[in-house]
Amino acid sequence: MKKDLDNLMKANNLDALLFTGPAQHNSPMYYMTGGGHMTGGDLVKKRGEEPILFYRPMERDAAADTGLKTKNLAEYDYKKLLEAADGDHLRAMALRYQKMLGDVGLTEGRIGLYGKMDAGDAWGVFSALQELMPGLTLVGEGPNSVLLEARATKGEAEVERIRQMGQVTVGVVGAVADYLTSCKVDASETLLRGDGQPLTIGDVKSKINLWLAEAGVENPEGVIFAIGRDAGVPHNSGEATDVLRLGRTIVFDIFPCEAGGGYFYDFTRTWCLGYAPDDVQALYDDVYAVYHQIISELEVDAHAPDLQKRTCELFEAQGHRTIRQDGKLQSGYVHSLGHGLGVDIHERPRFGHGATEADRLAPGTVTTIEPGLYYPERGMGCRLENTFWVSPDGEIELLAQYPLDLVLEMGE
Amino acid sequence: MKKDLDNLMKANNLDALLFTGPAQHNSPMYYMTGGGHMTGGDLVKKRGEEPILFYRPMERDAAADTGLKTKNLAEYDYKKLLEAADGDHLRAMALRYQKMLGDVGLTEGRIGLYGKMDAGDAWGVFSALQELMPGLTLVGEGPNSVLLEARATKGEAEVERIRQMGQVTVGVVGAVADYLTSCKVDASETLLRGDGQPLTIGDVKSKINLWLAEAGVENPEGVIFAIGRDAGVPHNSGEATDVLRLGRTIVFDIFPCEAGGGYFYDFTRTWCLGYAPDDVQALYDDVYAVYHQIISELEVDAHAPDLQKRTCELFEAQGHRTIRQDGKLQSGYVHSLGHGLGVDIHERPRFGHGATEADRLAPGTVTTIEPGLYYPERGMGCRLENTFWVSPDGEIELLAQYPLDLVLEMGE
Numbered sequence: 001m002k003k004d005l006d007n008l009m010k011a012n013n014l015d016a017l018l019f020t021g022p023a024q025h026n027s028p029m030y031y032m033t034g035g036g037h038m039t040g041g042d043l044v045k046k047r048g049e050e051p052i053l054f055y056r057p058m059e060r061d062a063a064a065d066t067g068l069k070t071k072n073l074a075e076y077d078y079k080k081l082l083e084a085a086d087g088d089h090l091r092a093m094a095l096r097y098q099k100m101l102g103d104v105g106l107t108e109g110r111i112g113l114y115g116k117m118d119a120g121d122a123w124g125v126f127s128a129l130q131e132l133m134p135g136l137t138l139v140g141e142g143p144n145s146v147l148l149e150a151r152a153t154k155g156e157a158e159v160e161r162i163r164q165m166g167q168v169t170v171g172v173v174g175a176v177a178d179y180l181t182s183c184k185v186d187a188s189e190t191l192l193r194g195d196g197q198p199l200t201i202g203d204v205k206s207k208i209n210l211w212l213a214e215a216g217v218e219n220p221e222g223v224i225f226a227i228g229r230d231a232g233v234p235h236n237s238g239e240a241t242d243v244l245r246l247g248r249t250i251v252f253d254i255f256p257c258e259a260g261g262g263y264f265y266d267f268t269r270t271w272c273l274g275y276a277p278d279d280v281q282a283l284y285d286d287v288y289a290v291y292h293q294i295i296s297e298l299e300v301d302a303h304a305p306d307l308q309k310r311t312c313e314l315f316e317a318q319g320h321r322t323i324r325q326d327g328k329l330q331s332g333y334v335h336s337l338g339h340g341l342g343v344d345i346h347e348r349p350r351f352g353h354g355a356t357e358a359d360r361l362a363p364g365t366v367t368t369i370e371p372g373l374y375y376p377e378r379g380m381g382c383r384l385e386n387t388f389w390v391s392p393d394g395e396i397e398l399l400a401q402y403p404l405d406l407v408l409e410m411g412e
Numbered sequence: 413m414k415k416d417l418d419n420l421m422k423a424n425n426l427d428a429l430l431f432t433g434p435a436q437h438n439s440p441m442y443y444m445t446g447g448g449h450m451t452g453g454d455l456v457k458k459r460g461e462e463p464i465l466f467y468r469p470m471e472r473d474a475a476a477d478t479g480l481k482t483k484n485l486a487e488y489d490y491k492k493l494l495e496a497a498d499g500d501h502l503r504a505m506a507l508r509y510q511k512m513l514g515d516v517g518l519t520e521g522r523i524g525l526y527g528k529m530d531a532g533d534a535w536g537v538f539s540a541l542q543e544l545m546p547g548l549t550l551v552g553e554g555p556n557s558v559l560l561e562a563r564a565t566k567g568e569a570e571v572e573r574i575r576q577m578g579q580v581t582v583g584v585v586g587a588v589a590d591y592l593t594s595c596k597v598d599a600s601e602t603l604l605r606g607d608g609q610p611l612t613i614g615d616v617k618s619k620i621n622l623w624l625a626e627a628g629v630e631n632p633e634g635v636i637f638a639i640g641r642d643a644g645v646p647h648n649s650g651e652a653t654d655v656l657r658l659g660r661t662i663v664f665d666i667f668p669c670e671a672g673g674g675y676f677y678d679f680t681r682t683w684c685l686g687y688a689p690d691d692v693q694a695l696y697d698d699v700y701a702v703y704h705q706i707i708s709e710l711e712v713d714a715h716a717p718d719l720q721k722r723t724c725e726l727f728e729a730q731g732h733r734t735i736r737q738d739g740k741l742q743s744g745y746v747h748s749l750g751h752g753l754g755v756d757i758h759e760r761p762r763f764g765h766g767a768t769e770a771d772r773l774a775p776g777t778v779t780t781i782e783p784g785l786y787y788p789e790r791g792m793g794c795r796l797e798n799t800f801w802v803s804p805d806g807e808i809e810l811l812a813q814y815p816l817d818l819v820l821e822m823g824e
Contacts, residue, residue: 020531025437025632028530037634037649057742058647074740079765089766090554113532118440119432120525122534124552140536142501206628209671213625216618220437220632222449222672235470237449259621260634328486330469353491354501 001153001364002031008146009047014139015109017147018101019043021116023062025220025261027343028114028147035260036062041073042097044104052104076100090124097125098132108135114147143348144356152340152348153364159389159399161258162341162366165265166387166400168215169254173267173402175211176204176252180244180273182411189246191273201225202240208254217256221345224253224268231270232376234335234383246274246410249283249380251372255345264345265400266368268385274410280380283373284406287382290314290371291404294337298369300394304338304349304359311337311371320373331375338368341387363392366399382406413565413776414443420558421459426551427521429559430513431455433528435474437632437673439755440526440559447672448474453485454509456516464516488512502536509537510544520547526559555760556768564752564760565776571801571811573670574753574778577677578799578812580627581666585679585814587623588616588664592656592685594823601658603685613637614652620666629668633757636665636680643682644788646747646795658686658822661695661792663784667757676757677812678780680797686822692792695785696818699794702726702783703816706749710781712806716750716761716771723749723783732785743787750780753799775804778811794818 009017023029023038032043032051038059045051055063057074064070076096085091101107113126130138141147154162183191183199191199204225212219226238231251244250253268270287272280293314294307312322312333321332340347349359349367361367367390372383384404389397421429435441435450444455444463450471457463467475469486476482488508497503513519525538542550553559566574595603595611603611616637624631638650643663656662665680682699684692705726706719724734724745733744752759761771761779773779779802784795796816801809 018531024634037636037647039633039647056647057740058645058747061642061645061648077739079739082766087766087768088554089556090552113530113535115531116528117531117534118525118552119430119527119529119534119538120552120557121554122529122531122552123525123538123550124554126531126535127539127552138535140502140530140532140534140539142533142536144501145532209625209628210622213621216621218632220630221451222436224449230473233470233473235449235451235468236473327489327491328469335470354494354499356499 001155004150012146014112016106016111017045018113019115026116030343033066038062091128093125094128097129110137110139112139112141148348151342154366161263163399168217169265169267170400170402172211181408191244198243201238201242212256218259219256226251229376229379232374232381249280266341268383270382272407276407283382286318287373291384298396302361304351305355308337308351338370340367361390363390365390413567416562424558426524428518428523429457430525431527438528442755445478450474503540505537506540509541522549522551524551524553560760563754566778573675575811580629581677581679582812582814584623593820603656610655613650613654624668630671631668638663641788641791644786644793661692678753680795682794684819688819695794698730699785703796710808714773716763717767720749720763750782752779773802775802777802
């Protein structure tokens with residue numbers, strides 16, 4: 001949680017954190033500012049002190065709304081800095097950082113860097129800044145940063161927002177199920193729209209986007225609604241022109257976030273409309289069994305990679321190949337069991353490679369559990385995903401209820 | 413245009429360009445790949461050669477859809493690289509880049525960096541890579557990059573997409589105007605919703621988002637719908653709980669993009685519902701006069717900063733203070749006349765500080781023209797904005813027609 005930052009900074013020998021970029025759709029700045037219409041800016045947090053937000057003058061109202069200590073970026077005369085930098089913008093930005101950091105008393109120590117930036121801009125600005133301020137050590141912490149460690153655990157207020165997103169998500173999923181099962185079907189088992197034309201994935205996705213917008217949330221990463229062979233490729237998002245037919249596997253993975261780029265939810269179901277062919281039912285039964293076995297074994301402080309290992313064991317016992325046997329596997333169980341979730345769709349804990357001792361289902365963590373099997377060459381895939389919170393007293397809470405059923409019975 | 417990249421690379425002494433990050437909502441990768449559901453990846457373009465896309469194995473279908481030459485990132489054993497890097501992810505990524513660049517024959521020369529990345533990750537990865545490959549010079553080009561210069565000019569296919577976004581935009585603006593003018597009004601001149609409650613900015617923004625979603629487009633940067641004093645602060649996006657009343661200035665600035673983070677449109681009107689008080693009408697008349705004067709003077713190859721200077725002259729002649737007189741100005745004409753627009757909402761040409769000789773209305777450029785006046789202390793602001801294309805034969809084309817009227821007459 002945010003209140004852990006000072007201790008984490010101490011443990012990781014960081015004297016300050018520097019955040020940059022817009023407040024929306026930029027998780028580090030969103031987390032520190034609470035969002036708001038700020039198209040750019042910087043935030044400096046020294047260890048043991050309140051953060052200071054450097055805002056653009058036209059965005060002074062949004063900056064004031066954050067309730068943070070603020071400073072106006074217009075106090076740094078960019079025109080003069082650009083002249084001093086011979087017209088080199090990245091050097092001018094470095095000169096401005098030098099002044100800003102000096103103004104808050106940061107001329108030495110280790111300072112971590114966070115926030116969305118252009119790769120070339122980051123390289124140019126921070127190389128120049130490191131040269132200008134040799135007493136300072138700029139640090140790229142990577143995926144084990146103090147920020148991501150603090151964010152891994154959520155308080156009740158944060159979880160309540162994720163729960164709300166869960167309610168929106170299952171509401172939209174239910175609307176999609178109702179819509180699909182109410183469609184007429186022609187002799188070739190193709191679903192038809194109201195106008196008699198075949199219903200396509202593009203049509204369904206339009207409705208999903210509309211219903212998400214009606215609920216006041218955003219869908220910045222799109223939605224996966226993939227049929228048949230496409231359902232057998234985990235990140236294939238589905239072909240817009242494909243038509244919906246009875247008896248084919250549909251993987252429906254939806255991961256919207258609050259308006260402005262806040263908290264996410266993540267949810268997947270695998271459906272067959274009308275009926276399921278035997279081989280699809282068998283695939284589903286295997287995933288369902290593993291899902292339930294893993295859920296029954298979830299415990300507070302479980303090490304996420306152990307859960308991934310256990311999932312591989314279970315799938316292998318069913319006769320499937322798994323990613324721990326072959327890192328390049330494309331058929332069988334080919335991904336990680338889950339991932340933490342918050343103001344980014346992928347947060348800690350990590351279940352796969354690169355997980356550390358800290359990647360646990362600690363109290364406060366929110367994580368997806370999403371076992372799946374993929375056989376693109378057989379035209380099928382199956383994934384079941386729910387999102388869970390580990391409460392402060394170690395209970396595992398499913399954040400939004402929705403049936404796991406494979407077959408959606410068509411209406412009359 | 414993209415075909416200019418090789419010549420620009422030659423002129424700027426760049427041997428290769430390295431792009432990184434997701435293909436959506438990441439303009440450099442979007443521009444090079446055409447978008448698609450790819451959550452990460454890299455693209456290398458050597459001078460005089462076709463680009464090569466390095467894709468994540470789960471996203472092989474989307475990678476294939478780009479039609480680009482591709483390589484599978486799974487060919488680089490990340491687990492081994494991470495071991496070689498003693499568990500340091502950023503160093504492991506640098507080691508992977510070293511191999512990837514080696515595989516495409518890049519071990520020396522100057523290579524530009526582009527694409528959204530975490531600031532700390534960029535600093536960590538590229539510091540390590542620069543050390544690993546001393547023969548290579550990593551370059552952060554900043555806002556005068558070859559990429560942004562190529563993107564500044566658009567071909568007919570790109571402009572057609574911006575025109576389409578313009579049609580969607582004015583369609584939604586028209587729907588908002590129709591909705592507002594059809595509302596009932598109570599004795600205090602407050603607009604009422606169908607259920608008799610006061611109509612709020614939050615209500616209007618929900619409808620805007622819904623209508624944009626219905627049109628199949630995205631609104632990643634939000635919308636400005638600001639009343640009264642808030643309208644006097646250019647980037648204030650409006651208070652959700654504020655109610656709409658007759659006779660108050662509304663600044664409505666809308667800038668949606670194609671689904672997945674493609675081409676944008678940008679459009680602003682200033683409205684008074686029912687009637688305009690005299691001081692608002694006078695403010696509007698000044699902005700309207702300057703808008704028309706500037707439009708009448710637009711010429712192919714005009715230097716954008718000259719147009720900004722001319723705008724300041726016109727506003728000063730009307731008695732307003734301008735940003736060229738005071739860089740920190742908050743009342744009067746406080747921003748730039750416009751900006752280029754494409755797969756980012758702000759592109760070249762630039763009108764304000766930092767513009768170069770190249771920031772011109774060259775054939776192929778798309779630019780907004782948006783003069784405005786702001787008096788927050790008087791509870792008012794006014795901005796008028798349209799988007800224009802300079803055609804290959806030097807004609808200035810307004811990309812979407814919509815009336816500039818201040819007063820929207822209320823219905824019966």
